[in-house]
Amino acid sequence: MQNKRxxxxxxxxIPVQDPIVRSGNFEEVALGYTEEMAxxxxxxxxxxxxxxxxxxxxxxxxxxxxxxxxxxGKFEEAYEKILETNSLPAVCGRVCPQESQCEAKCVRGIKxxxxxxxxxxxxxxxxxxxxxxxxxDTVPFNGKKVAIIGSGPxxxxxxxxxxxxxxxxxxxxxxxxAGGVLVYGIPEFRLPKDLVQKEIDGLVAxxxxxxxxxxxxxxxxxxxxxxxxxxxxxxxxxxxxxxMFMNIPGENLNGVYSANEFLTRINLMKAYKEDAKTPIxxxxxxxxxxxxxVAMDAARSAKRLGAKDVYIIYRRSEAEMPARLEExxxxxxxxxxxxxxxxxxxxxxxxxxxxxxxxxxxxELGEPDQSGRRRPIKIEGSEHVIDLDTVIMSxxxxxxxxxxxxxxxxxxxxxxxxxxxxxxxxxxxxGVFAGGDAVTGAATVILAMGAGKKAAKAIDEYIKSKEA
Numbered sequence: 001m002q003n004k005r006x007x008x009x010x011x012x013x014i015p016v017q018d019p020i021v022r023s024g025n026f027e028e029v030a031l032g033y034t035e036e037m038a039x040x041x042x043x044x045x046x047x048x049x050x051x052x053x054x055x056x057x058x059x060x061x062x063x064x065x066x067x068x069x070x071x072x073g074k075f076e077e078a079y080e081k082i083l084e085t086n087s088l089p090a091v092c093g094r095v096c097p098q099e100s101q102c103e104a105k106c107v108r109g110i111k112x113x114x115x116x117x118x119x120x121x122x123x124x125x126x127x128x129x130x131x132x133x134x135x136x137d138t139v140p141f142n143g144k145k146v147a148i149i150g151s152g153p154x155x156x157x158x159x160x161x162x163x164x165x166x167x168x169x170x171x172x173x174x175x176x177x178a179g180g181v182l183v184y185g186i187p188e189f190r191l192p193k194d195l196v197q198k199e200i201d202g203l204v205a206x207x208x209x210x211x212x213x214x215x216x217x218x219x220x221x222x223x224x225x226x227x228x229x230x231x232x233x234x235x236x237x238x239x240x241x242x243x244m245f246m247n248i249p250g251e252n253l254n255g256v257y258s259a260n261e262f263l264t265r266i267n268l269m270k271a272y273k274e275d276a277k278t279p280i281x282x283x284x285x286x287x288x289x290x291x292x293x294v295a296m297d298a299a300r301s302a303k304r305l306g307a308k309d310v311y312i313i314y315r316r317s318e319a320e321m322p323a324r325l326e327e328x329x330x331x332x333x334x335x336x337x338x339x340x341x342x343x344x345x346x347x348x349x350x351x352x353x354x355x356x357x358x359x360x361x362x363x364e365l366g367e368p369d370q371s372g373r374r375r376p377i378k379i380e381g382s383e384h385v386i387d388l389d390t391v392i393m394s395x396x397x398x399x400x401x402x403x404x405x406x407x408x409x410x411x412x413x414x415x416x417x418x419x420x421x422x423x424x425x426x427x428x429x430x431g432v433f434a435g436g437d438a439v440t441g442a443a444t445v446i447l448a449m450g451a452g453k454k455a456a457k458a459i460d461e462y463i464k465s466k467e468a
Contacts, residue, residue, distance in 0.1 A: 006043040009112025014119055019333035023303050026188040026272055029330060030094075035075070038123040042070040045115045048107055053117060056105035058450030059086050059157070063102060063117055070120055079128035082121060087160035087203065088153065088449065090129065090195045093122025095186060096446045097324055129198055136205040142166035144463055147231040149216045149403070152180020153445045154237030154436025156200065157452030158459075159208045165460050169207070170231075172214040177268065180239055181437075182445070184268040185260070187297050189304070193267075217402035222410070226431055232466070233431045233459045236418060237452060240397040240437035246289070250347025251393070255281065255355035259290070259298045259394035266301050280305070283390030287311045287358055289344055290394030291321035294442075296328065298392045299336045310336050311386065315343040315363050315376040341365070343376065345383070347391055357385045399438045407432075417441055425455030433459055 015031040016022075022029050033041065045067045053063045062081055069078035082089045098104075098118035106114035146162050148155045151173040159169045177183055182196045204210065216222065216238070225231045243258030245251050262280070265271040271280035286302040288295045291314035302310045312331070314321060318340050321328060332338065341363045348357040362382035365374035404412045411419040411428035418427060418434040425433035435451025437443055 004043065005046075006040055008044065009108075011044070011113045011116040011119070012037050012041040014116070019330075019335075022189065023300075023334040026304055028192055029189050032126055033119055033123045035073070035127070038070055038075075038120060038127075039073065041116050042067045042120055044108055045071075046107055052105040052107065053102040053115075056102040058101065058446045059092075059453055061086050061092075061102070061121070066124060067115065067117070067120055070124065075124055075127040076132045078120075078124040079132070082124060085453075086449070087157055088199050088445075089121050090125035090199055091153075091182060091191060092446055092449070093118050093120075093125055094191050095444075097444055099325065101446065125195075129195070134202065134205070136202060138205075138207050139164055139166045141168045141207070144168065145170065145229075145231045146459060146463075147172060147225045147229070147234045148237060149222075149234065150174075150180055150237040150239055150436075150438070151178035151200070151210060152182060152237060152239050152436065152448065154239075154438075154448040154452040154455075155180065155235065156203060157449035158235045158237060158435070158456045159452075160203050160206070161453055161456035162459065163203070163207045165456075167460075167463075168209075170209040170211060172216050172220070173210060173212045174215045174238075175268065176212050178210045178212060180237075184264040185294065185297070187263065187267055187301050189300070190297065215402070217406040222403070222407045222429070222432060232463050233433065235425065235452070235455050235459065236403060236427075236432065236434040236438055237436045237448070238400065238403055238438045239448075240399045240417075240442045242398045242400050242416075243393065244396045244398065245393055246344065246395060248344060248346050250349055250355070250358075253347055253349040253355050253391075254353050255283070255389055256347060256391045256393070259288070259294045259392050260397060262298055262392050263294070263301065266305075272301070272305055281390065282306050283388075285309045285311075285386075285388045286390040286392065287313050287344075287386060287388050288392045288394055289313045290396075291316065291323055291340075292394065292396075293323045293327055295392075295394035296323050296331050296336075298394050300331055300334055302390070302392070303334055303336060307390070311388075312336055312338045312340075313342050313344060313358075313360065313386075314338070314340045316373060317341055317365060320365075320373045339386075341376070343378070344391075348385065355389055355391055357387050358391060359383060359385050397437075397442045399441075403438070415441060423454060424458035425451060426458060431462070433462075 066078040066081040103114035148171040269278040288299040363376040369375040420434040433455040436448030
């Protein structure tokens with residue numbers, strides 16, 4: 001029976017590790033709701049007739065329906081309801097920017113805090129993984145093969161939808177482990193890797209094949225997949241893994257990382273462990289240049305590796321930072337030092353070629369630029385040096401050029417992103433579809449998943465049209 005509606009203007013607090021304790025370990029920061037907490041928070045939902053929250057979700061999770069099931073204590077049914085449209089609930093409940101998507105549309109947010117939709121999604125997924133025996137329905141193959149390039153969020157979402165339609169789906173992953181950015185980019189303390197593996201195992205149980213260590217463009221080309229390997233269509237969800245740099249003096253010094261390399265070594269290669277086969281240099285004074293979620297992840301990871309001082313260097317003000325407010329809040333709690341309105345102009349090295357400092361200038365905000373954010377302007381005479389031994393560049397990424405360089409008839413834009421229709425993922429090459437960061441540049445997990453789902457629908461329609 002549904003409990004009495006909870007009209008509190010605030011969300012039920014989610015338990016978290018103490019900041020001092022967690023800054024020294026890689027265990028998950030947020031501990032999750034108990035059953036009682038989840039029911040209490042779920043009862044804040046008004047079950048609105050027009051369901052505005054659903055319109056804010058890129059994969060259209062049936063939010064009021066799963067939340068109402070939680071109020072009734074039907075936790076497994078809530079999880080199954082989410083799975084109807086979202087193949088990665090445990091992931092999305094943790095890393096989606098709900099505050100700018102589903103929760104931004106929540107009516108409860110008008111006079112208080114929105115319903116904790118992400119926390120409830122995470123609860124349902126975690127409860128199911130812990131308490132329910134998994135049984136997956138399999139659909140007989142329809143005789144048609146589809147190739148997926150990349151096992152990140154876009155590829156996994158596309159594969160999950162296609163296998164349910166009867167397609168023989170094979171994912172080709174360049175790394176030795178499936179998961180894409182979910183395993184190499186997002187730290188363990190935000191997204192435990194065993195949960196990612198369980199979600200992937202669920203897709204495999206439904207019939208999805210995964211081939212690792214397969215660098216498409218080297219081992220096989222897209223043309224070979226279509227013409228020699230018997231695939232009826234290809235979906236490119238290869239992400240945006242090529243790091244950008246500032247092109248300032250000193251970026252080639254020892255002790256300078258891209259955030260991609262730094263996080264991949266920690267997350268995928270487990271470099272934070274004492275017995276790691278691929279250890280990483282543990283800096284004492286670390287600067288992370290950038291203000292997005294990846295920058296927060298890199299800074300918080302550096303702190304957990306034992307750095308005494310970790311700085312976020314960002315050229316605009318904190319208000320312009322693209323990182324989630326929760327990530328900024330957690331970083332501050334853990335002792336990360338924010339130097340905003342600060343821009344590096346050169347990295348300084350010692351006589352042996354190692355980082356010893358960074359020269360920066362102070363900035364002030366002028367008129368808005370094309371992004372709508374106020375343009376940072378240098379303050380003359382504000383040069384200053386920060387003593388450092390490690391610098392991590394986190395100013396963005398672009399797609400790896402390997403796919404486009406080996407597929408000349410696949411149109412790309414000036415940033416190296418594949419040109420694809422936003423609603424279908426259709427590209428300039430027949431039978432090839434694309435979505436996620438390979439098309440948009442670095443974005444969010446859920447937007448990539450939405451693109452993968454749209455492409456799956458379009459691929460199904462394309463293959464059926466070829467048969468007609």
